[in-house]
Amino acid sequence: MPERSGQGGASRSTRGTAGRGSRGATERRGAERARRRPSNRPPRDRGPRDHAALEARAARRRTVLRRGIAGVVTAGVVAGLVWLLGFSSVFDVTDVEIAGTSPETLPAVRDATRVAPDTSLLWLDTSALDARVQTIPRVATVDVRRSLPHTVTVTVTEREPVAAVPMGTGVALVDATGFAYRTMPAPPTGIPRLVLGPGLAPSPSDPTTVAAVRVLAALPADLRSKVLELRAASPYDVSFTLDGGRTVRWGADADDARKAAVLGPLLGRPGSTYDVSTPDLPVVS
Template sequence: MSASPEVGYGFADADDSYVESGALDGAGFDGPDVGDGDFGGGGGGGGVRRFGRRVRRRFVLIAVALIVLLAAAAIWLVAFSSVFGVRTVTVRGTHVTSAAQVRAAAKVVIGTPVVRVDTNAIRQRVERLAVVARAEVSTSFPHTVTITVVERQPVGYVRSAGKVELIDRAGLRYRTVPAAPHGLPRLVLPSGRSAASRSVARVAAALPASLRARLKSIQALDPVAITLVLRDGQLVQWGSATRNVAKARVLAPLLRHQVAQVDVSDPDLPFTR
C-alpha cells in the first residue's frame, strides 16, 4: 500500500504564515499602532490642547488690545476733547457784586474739559474781588462749573479823604459807597492804625444787629478805652477789645434803663451812671 500523499489543511501553512508574520514584525514591518496618536491616542489629544491654547492666547491678546484702545479713547474723550467741556458757569451767593463780575474774575475758559478745570486757581481769582470774603468752586458733569461766593458783611464805616468806606468784621476796608449807610456806626480810628481798625471791627461784630443799628459811632482813639456812642446820646465805656461777647451780653439789659452812661469794661462788674 503506497503512502498516501500528505493532505494539508493549512495548519502547517498557517503556522508558517504565523512564523513569517512574526518574522516580518521582527524584521521591522510596522503596522498601524493605535497608541501612536493618529487614531485617537494620547498624541492626538495633545495636539487639540495645543491648538486650544493658541486660540485662547489670541483671544486674550485681542481682548487686551481692545481694552487699551477703549481706555485711550475714553481718556481722550473726557480729558482732551470738548465733548465734556465747560459750557455753563453758574454763580451763586451774589448780592452786592454781580454774577457777570464774578465770571469775569474767574476767567473760566469755555470748552475746557471739566476734569481739567483748576478749581483752586478759579477760587483764588474770585477771592481777589474786594467784596468777596471767600469762594467755593466745584464742577459737575457734563458741562458745568459752579462758583459760590460769600460776600463781606459791613459792621461799620469810616470817613477818609471825603470818602465813605465800609469795614468788615476783619477790619478790612473793602468798598467805597456814596453815602453813610443806614444802620451802621461810624468807626472813629487813629490814622494809620490798622490794629485799631481790627479791634473796633471785632467789637462791632460782637454786637447784635439790633444794638449795632442804635449806635452813632464807635471811638477807638485809645485802644484800651473804646467808647460806644448811641444815637440817643448814651455812652458805653467798653474798655479794650477783649471779652467782647460777654460785654455785649450784659450791655443789652443795662441800656433799657434811662441812664447816661454804662461801663462794661469788666463784664463781671458792670455799672451805670
C-alpha cells in the first residue's frame, strides 16, 4: 500500500509540472500573438520636436520639388531662346533703309549694304557694313543701326566740296579735310579753284592742302562766297583772289581768326592787294 501511494504522488507531481509548462507555453504564444496584432490604442501624441522634424522634412521635399520644376522650366526657356535667336526667321533682315545719299551715290551704297539671305538682324555685323560703305569716295560718314524686327537703317553723310584742284583736263573736288573724292570737267558754281605748289597733290596728309582748306574755313560765309581762286605754294604761303580781281595775301596758316577779323574792314579801303600775313600790321596797296 505505501508503495502505491508513493507512485500516485509522483504521478501527480509530474502532471502538475506538465500542466504548468503547458500553461506557460500557452501564455507565451498569446503574448506573441498580442504583439503581432495591430493595437487599437490611439497613437502616442508627438511632441513639439517631432512636429518640427516632420515640418523640416516636408519643407526639404518641397524645396527639392520646386528646384526641380524651376530647372526644367529654365532649361526649356533657354532652349526656346536659343532657337528663337539663332535658328528662327523671326529676326531675319528683310529691309535696308538708306538715307542721306544723292541719286549718284545711292546705287553704290545699296551695293555695299546688301545683306545675305537668312541673316539674323541680331547677329548682323554692322561694323562690316560700315566699313564697306566708307570705301565709297563720296561718303564722309556713315551710321548703321538695327531696327527690330527686320530693318537695317543706313544714314550717310556725303562729302561737300570746298575747292576744286585742277587735274588733267578737269578738276578734283576737295572736301574740308583736303580729301579729293570726285573728278569733274569743271568746278561747280560757287566752288573756288585751288592751285597747289609744283609736285603737290591734294590729300588730308598734305600740309599745304590742309592749310588752304583751313584758310577757306576761317573766312565768313559772305566773304568765302567771293573767293574765285586760292594759291598755296606751301603751308606758309597762301593767297586768294576775290571777285573783282582783288588779291588777299594770307601768309601762313596761323592766326586765322584774327586775320579774318582784320580783313573784313580792310576790304572797305580802296586797293588791289590786301596783305594780312601780319594781322597787327595789315597793308593795302
